[in-house]
Amino acid sequence: MSEYVVELKNATKRFPGVVALRNMQLAVKPGEILGLIGENGAGKSTLIKVLTGVHQADEGQIFVDGVEQHFKDPNESAAAGIACVYQELNIEKLLSITDNIFINKWLKKGNLLDYPTMHKKAKEVMASLGQDVDPTKPAGNFGMGVQQMIEIAKAVLINAKMIIMDEPTSSLGEKEVEQLMKTCRELKARGIGIVFVSHKLEELFELCDRVTVIRDGEYIETRDISGWDNDSLITAMVGRSLDNQFPKEIGVKSAEPMLKVEHLKETGVLKDVSFEAYGGQILGFAGLVGAGRTETMRAIFGADPIDGGTIEIKGKQVHIKTPRQAIQHGIAFLTEDRKGQGLVLAQSIRTNLILANMKGFSTGMFLNEKRIEDAGQKNIASLRIKTPSIDEIVGQLSGGNQQKVVIGKWVNTDADIFIFDEPTRGIDVGAKVEVYNVMNSLVKQGKCVIMVSSEMPEILGMSDRVIVMRGGEVMATVDRDSEHFNQEDLMKAAWGGKLDD
Structure with missing residues (x-):
């Protein structure tokens, strides 16, 4: 029997023009909270998608309880006991809490959905996560904290052996963060492994048993939390010292x-x-x-x-x-909702960078392509946007690099x-230091x-x-x-x- 509930070995994943992961390693013990940290574009999202079956690695192996697995899709990953609570929650706000928890996992009595049993189980699992809510109410009636617990409830319902939490506190208030931390510790006590992805160093030190650092698509190091401090984590993550945050x-x-x-x-x-x-x-x-x-x-x-x-x-x-x-x-306004209000995700970096000032990048009735190219390359260099080219589709970038494109868009105005x-x-x-600069x-x-x-x-x-x-x-x-x-x-x-x- 393996000491790890989930282990990823030597994973490599290539996309056109870029190697997203190279010989990546990750190992999570039962009842352990493993922090995962890396710069935007370091490969965290790709790593998560390989573990959850969204992407298939070109090389490498995945083991669950010591048994090698080959996930063709997210359903196979979930069946093996791997769940993920994504930063962008997958909640159908008009449906009830019960419907969200049991979606595609319906309980039936004969040919009919067994709502009394599902409501009862939804009530119980939400209560176990510290949420006294009416499961018949629409999920959209509740705040981000409750909606996040609905996602965790889905994982608990499928008896997940490991839950990945991707930037789980990014949209939560102080009280909601406290509840999430408490829930993580309770899940740990049940023997569930947790991968806690966060850019907030204080959260890693408060919650995690070990921390794994990745950089530029490669595994760097894993240490017990006692072996890290702020400076060593930052140096491992960015490959250089940040003397002044x-x-x-x-x-x-x-x-x-x-x-x-x-x-x-x-x-x-x-x-x-x-x-x-x-x-x-x-x-x-x-x-x-x-x-x-x-x-x-x-x-x-x-x-x-x-x-x-x-x-x-x-x-x-x-x-x-x-x-x-x-x-x-x-006036320039960099909205907190970069995906919904700050960017056109289906368009290129080149296009997004001029959206707020197309007139300034025009000569007469036509766009000045040289001016656009020069400004775009300057933005990419000064903001350290990690991308194969200026023509990369923004929706393909990591969240942090998308934010940098939003900043570049407004910097290109008057x-x-x-x-x-x-x-x-x-x-x-x-990347924060670059924004401050x-x-x-x-x-x-x-x-x-x-x-x-x-x-x-x-x-x-x-x-x-x-x-x-x-x-x-x-x-x-x-x-x-x-x-x-x-x-x-x-x-x-x-x-x-x-x-x-």
Whole structure:
């Protein structure tokens, strides 16, 4: 009997123009939480797809409980006991929790679906995951935390021996993350192996027994968690030391606000939001999930209608009702939903990079291909976008490289005000530094940068000033040189506490 519940040996996977995996290794013990970390484009997604039968390796072997397996499709992988909770949840929101859990695994009584039994089992498995919910209700009625537990419930239902969790905390709030961590430990206690994929180093140290690092499609090293620290993990992952994870540079603050928002209101969402943002600075927006940060940015960008308030750009009041008008006024908005709102996944990198400024890449009535090529190659180099070519389809890139394309798209505009909404979500540590350097470059050009982030170290590391929101209201404004510019005070404000003058 093998000591590993699942073992991948010497796996190689080739795609046209690229070797995605080369002699890859992975081994997971029963009742173990194995962290998996690597830069965007390192091969994590391909590795997961090989293990789950989406792709078949060109070379190498997969063993489950010591028995070699050959998965032709995901059904065969699931039958062998391997399940995956993907970062992009596979939830049918209009169907009930029960239907989502039992989809394609229906229980029948005679020729009819046995809903009483399925509802009972769905209730029980969700309760075992800490969720007291009505399984007859549509899955879309519940938040991301519950929807993620529905995906885990599917894995529990098929008696999975190993569950892969792909960036499971990327869209969760603090309480939801705590519940997920608790659930992982309970699954571990049942003897289930877990592969926990995350870019958040603190999560790996809190949860994992061992961590495997991969880089450029190759296995680098596996150690017990006690054998790693932040610096050694980062060095193994990116192949170089990152002496400063937050390379903050201080710019020259403009004399007058570049953006001034007063008494912004949106019924049921925003309550009298007012703030100023200056050129040559990064203004951070902090707060808990649902605080109204993204909603504020969408209102400024004309994506959502407002019920009151004014917006001034460079001292002049403007009326923005559509994103097109916002772009014309020099505002760029890097949405947190890169796939749904930031990119055209079926188009090439070349096309996506010019979508926000096609006029700027045109000569007369025609696109200037040389200008597009030059700008695209510059973006690929400066943002370190991992791609075989500028003509690669964006949907084929890893999530982090897709995010870099979104950033490149807006950098290629004439904007003066850049709104970055969760710009480093799902991006590895090395790529984060590159994003921060893009922000620094914009600040040095005198641009105004607004950064919405749920990562407090990022807020503290990169912001010149911080706005803290809660329930659609501004709770505090804190300058970098203030005594309140620390995690404890900012979190106090986020929970509704008042900061002493």
